[in-house]
Amino acid sequence: MVEVIDLTDWRPLNVIKLRWIYHQIQERVRRGVRVDLLGAEEDLAFFALVNASPLDSSKSSSPHVPVMVSEVLAALDLSPGMTIVDATAGAGGHTEAIAQQVGEQGRVIAIDRDPDFLRATARKLKPRYPWILFKVGDFAQLRSILNELGIQSVHGVLMDLGLSSYHLERSGRGFSFRREEPLDMRFDPREGQPASWVLQHLSERELQTLFRVYGEEPWARRIAREVVRERKHRPIQTTGDLNAIIDRVVPYPHRSKAKARIYQALRIYVNRELDRVARGLVEAIQALVPQGRLVVLAYHSLEDRLVKALKNVSGLRPLFKKPLTPSEEEVLGNPRARSAKLRAYVKEGEIDEAWLLAHLRAVLPVVGRHGAF
Numbered sequence: 001m002v003e004v005i006d007l008t009d010w011r012p013l014n015v016i017k018l019r020w021i022y023h024q025i026q027e028r029v030r031r032g033v034r035v036d037l038l039g040a041e042e043d044l045a046f047f048a049l050v051n052a053s054p055l056d057s058s059k060s061s062s063p064h065v066p067v068m069v070s071e072v073l074a075a076l077d078l079s080p081g082m083t084i085v086d087a088t089a090g091a092g093g094h095t096e097a098i099a100q101q102v103g104e105q106g107r108v109i110a111i112d113r114d115p116d117f118l119r120a121t122a123r124k125l126k127p128r129y130p131w132i133l134f135k136v137g138d139f140a141q142l143r144s145i146l147n148e149l150g151i152q153s154v155h156g157v158l159m160d161l162g163l164s165s166y167h168l169e170r171s172g173r174g175f176s177f178r179r180e181e182p183l184d185m186r187f188d189p190r191e192g193q194p195a196s197w198v199l200q201h202l203s204e205r206e207l208q209t210l211f212r213v214y215g216e217e218p219w220a221r222r223i224a225r226e227v228v229r230e231r232k233h234r235p236i237q238t239t240g241d242l243n244a245i246i247d248r249v250v251p252y253p254h255r256s257k258a259k260a261r262i263y264q265a266l267r268i269y270v271n272r273e274l275d276r277v278a279r280g281l282v283e284a285i286q287a288l289v290p291q292g293r294l295v296v297l298a299y300h301s302l303e304d305r306l307v308k309a310l311k312n313v314s315g316l317r318p319l320f321k322k323p324l325t326p327s328e329e330e331v332l333g334n335p336r337a338r339s340a341k342l343r344a345y346v347k348e349g350e351i352d353e354a355w356l357l358a359h360l361r362a363v364l365p366v367v368g369r370h371g372a373f
Contacts, residue, residue: 005035007043008178009335012256015050022051024332035333065334066093067297068342071324072158073101075295075344081105082155085146085287087139087280088112092121094158099129108132109149111139113187138188140276142283153292157284160297161277162340174239175267177259181239185263185270195266199236204228213365214302215265219258222249264300277306278360285316285356288347293319295344302365307343309363313356315349 005025010017025035037047066072072094076084078101086095089110099108108131112118115136122134137145139159146154173184174195185195202210204224211220226245227236236242243259250258268274284294294316298304304323311318323341331338 005333006038006335007047008038008040011043011178013043013046018047018050022047065337066091066097067160067162067334067337067340068324068326068330069094069097071342072295072297073097075319075324075342076101076156076158076293078102078156083107083109083151083153085109085111085142085154085157085284086160087142087157087284088160089118089121089134090160091117092125094160095121095132096125096129098158099125099132102131104131106131107151109146109151109154110134111137111142111145113138115188138276138280140279140283142280143287146287153289154287155289156293156295157288158295158297159277159280159284161273161303162297162299162336175263177239177243177263179239183236183238183242183266185267187271192270192272195270196235196237198266198269199227199242200231210269211262211265213265214268215261216301217258217261217265219250219254223258223262225249268302274302274306274364275361277303278357278364281306281310281360282353282357285310285345285347285351286353290347290349292347293344294347295342298323298341298343299339304341304343305363306360307341309360310343310345313351313359315347315351316345317348319344319346 005021007013007021010021025037028035037044076098078084078098080101080103082102083106084098084102086098086108089095089112092110095108095110099106102108108129110118110121110125110132112121113136118134118136125132126134133149135145135149142157146152172181173186173189174181175185183194183196183199186192198210199207204227207224207227208220211217211223217223223246226249227242230236230241230245234241236245242262246259246262247255281294281296288294294310296307298307308323310316320343323343325342326334326337326340
C-alpha cells in the first residue's frame with residue numbers, strides 16, 4: 001500500500017506542522033505502509049531541515065489520486081457486463097477502477113470537457129482497457145453524447161466534481177494561486193471568456209456578489225473594490241496580478257484561504273459550473289435504467305446543495321441518510337480529499353424532466369450580469 005502526502009496542500013508550512021507530518025509518516029512506515037512525500041523543492045528542503053531527514057527532491061510534482069475509490073465502487077454496485085459513465089474522467093483514476101470491475105464484457109464511457117486532458121488519459125488507459133470509450137464533451141449534454149455512441153441507457157453514472165491535480169499543476173490556465181500563470185480558468189479554452197475578462201468587465205457590485213456567493217469570501221467587498229481600482233491603471237492578466245491585489249487588502253493569516261475562495265468563485269463563474277452540474281444531474285438521472293445508480297462527489301457547499309436537493313425528488317432513493325466522507329487515513333495521503341462528500345441515489349421511477357430541472361435551479365444563486373443561468 002502506498003500513501004501520498006503533498007506538502008503543497010499543507011501550506012503555509014511551519015515547524016509544528018512539518019513535525020506532525022513527519023511523525024504521521026513514521027507511524028505508517030512502522031505499519032509497513034510506503035509513503036511518498038511530494039512537493040515543491042523549497043517545501044521538501046524545509047521538511048528535511050526541520051526533521052533532519054534527507055529527501056528525494058526529484059519527486060516534485062503531485063500525481064492524481066482518485067478520491068474515495070472503494071466507496072464509489074460500492075455505491076455503484078458494479079458487476080461484470082454493466083455500462084457505466086464516468087462523466088468527469090479526468091486523469092482516469094475512477095475510470096480505471098470501474099473498468100476493472102465491469103470487465104471486458106462491459107462498457108465504460110469516459111467523458112471530460114478538457115480535450116487535452118482526455119487525450120492524455122486515453123493514451124494511458126486505452127491499450128489496457130479497450131472497452132473504455134473516450135468522449136470529449138460536457139456532462140450537461142450526457143444523453144446527446146450517449147446517443148452519438150448508440151447507447152440508450154446506462155446502469156450507473158459517476159460525477160466527481162473536484163478540480164484535478166492536472167488543472168492545478170500542469171494546465172497552465174491559472175487554476176492555482178500558487179503558480180504564475182495567465183488567468184484563464186476555462187476547462188475548455190474554446191468556450192466562453194477567461195477569468196481575466198471577468199475581472200476587467202464586471203462591475204464592482206457584481207464582483208463583490210461573485211466573490212461572496214460563489215467563494216463565500218468574507219473580504220469580498222474590499223477585494224472587489226481593489227480589483228476595480230487596479231484595473232483602471234493596468235489589466236489583471238495573471239495569477240500574480242490577482243494575488244498581489246488580495247495580499248494588499250487581506251490580513252496575512254487569511255490570505256491563503258481568501259485566494260482559494262476567490263479562485264473558486266472565478267472558476268465557477270467562468271465555466272458556469274453550477275448550471276452545468278444541475279443540467280448534468282438531470283441528464284444522468286434520465287439516462288439511467290430502472291434501479292440504476294447515480295454517484296456524485298462534491299467538494300464545496302454550493303455543489304453539494306444541488307446534489308442534496310435530489311433527496312426530495314420522487315422516484316429517487318438516497319442510498320445514505322448523510323453523505324459519506326473520506327477517512328482520516330485518506331485525507332492524510334491525499335489532502336485534497338478532505339472536503340469531499342459522496343452522495344448516491346437509486347432511480348426507482350420515472351421523473352418529470354422539466355420539474356426536476358426547475359427544482360434544481362431553484363436552489364442556485366444568481367450572480368453577475370448573466371442573470372439566472
